[in-house]
Amino acid sequence: MRTLQQHPGDLALLCCLLLLPPLLSHGADIPLGSTLSPGRSASWTSPNNTFSLSFTPSPTSPSLFVAAITYAGGIPVFAVDKNSGNLTLKWTSGSNTVTYFNKGYNTSSTGSKTLSSPTLTMQTNGIVSLTDGQLASPVVVAYSSNYGESGDMMRFLRLDADGNFRAYSAARGSDAATEQWSAVADQCQVFGYCGNMGVCGYNGTSPVCGCPSRNFELSNPSNPRQGCKRKVDLQNCPGNSTMLQLDNTQFLTYPPEAITETFFTGITACRLNCLSGGSCVASTALSDGSGLCFLKVSSFVSAYQSAALPSTSFVKVCFPGIPNPPASPSR
Structure with a gap:
């Protein structure tokens, strides 16, 4: 998804140009040089009134505006860039890039x-596929x-x-879209969530964010997704x-x-090796018979507990x- 946030009064001609091709059937509908500005109710509508391009307030920062294409009924649709051949989702912070989903182009078949x-491409029958001139037929990514x-x-x-990357469907005139597929089925497996x-x-069924222990506190109590910080630095x-x-944490x-960061060692050594390592901040010992131990030495650590x-x-x-403290029993 590519969204562009602008302060009121700023022009977003570049974003409009990027999103214009899928919206309009031919360039004569909107005069060359036309612009849309945040903070106004104007929009550009496709010839059959199915799609429109406008600026809408950001759900997290109402003073900012997001350029969005909406389907009849007001459902937002955003453009997705092509990747190097696979559908690849990455989490990036500074110079660190972590790939947490990669599927599509398979050299064994192509x-x-x-x-x-x-x-x-999202096909009309609901198949998410990868197309390219070098391929004899589309490669199916998901149904x-x-x-x-x-x-x-x-x-x-x-x-x-x-x-997370998802496929949706929406009936004409509906004001809600229904999720039909997600790249990462378990939201807690999305790195950095x-x-x-x-x-x-x-x-229950909703992902929630917390801290590893009471040695930590939320970085932003009003938004637990912004992570935790140590009350006392190491x-x-x-x-x-x-x-x-x-326990039961990875x-x-x-x-x-x-x-x-991967080693074959027992649970005790997995703990002690991190304790003695100056750059290690956390470790995980798998109990699935693999004997694997992961030492976390990066500046960003993401955990999952179940x-x-x-x-x-x-x-x-x-x-x-x-x-x-122990979790309260579910009612």
Whole structure:
């Protein structure tokens, strides 16, 4: 998804030019040089009144505006850029890039062809596919759950604000879209969803964000997704640091960081090796028979906690470690 946030009064001609081709059937409908400005109710509408381009207030910052294409009924649709051949979702912070979903172009079925102009397409029957002039036929990335169903509906793809990529469908005249597929089925597996040092879990079916222990506090109490911070930094510990155990918790690790942080060792060594490592801030020992231990030395750490996870993790804190209180039983 590409959205452009502008302060009122700023022009967003570049964004309009980027989004114009899928909106209008021919360039003569809108005079060359026309512009849209945030803060006004004007919009550009397609010839058959199915789509319109306008600026809408940002749901998180009402003083900012987002350029959006909307379908009849007011459902927002955003443009998605093509990737290098696969549908790839990445989390980026500074010079660090983590790939947490990669699917599509398969060299075993298409050979070693170099794609010239790969395009991600949502077909009218609900198939998400990858097309390119070098491919004899589209490569299927995913099937929507209502694949093959007909009717007066629109289908679209959107990279949502929570970092997940989804396929939707909406009936004409409806003011709501229905999710039909998501790239990452488990939202807590989306790297960085709960911010740095945030721990993702579930309250029923909804993902919630918290901190590893009471040695931490939310960076922004009004928005738990912005992660956590230590109440006392490790370099300022009044005494020694220690490793606090987190049961059924995994600090997420994806390529390329897994290459340099992966070891075959037992749970005790996984804890002690991180404690003695100056740059290590957390570790995870898998209990699935693999014998794998992941040491987290990056400046950004993302965690997932669930009773179903066969893993034990440790986070480095100033002594003493103060665990979170037990979760209240569900009613």
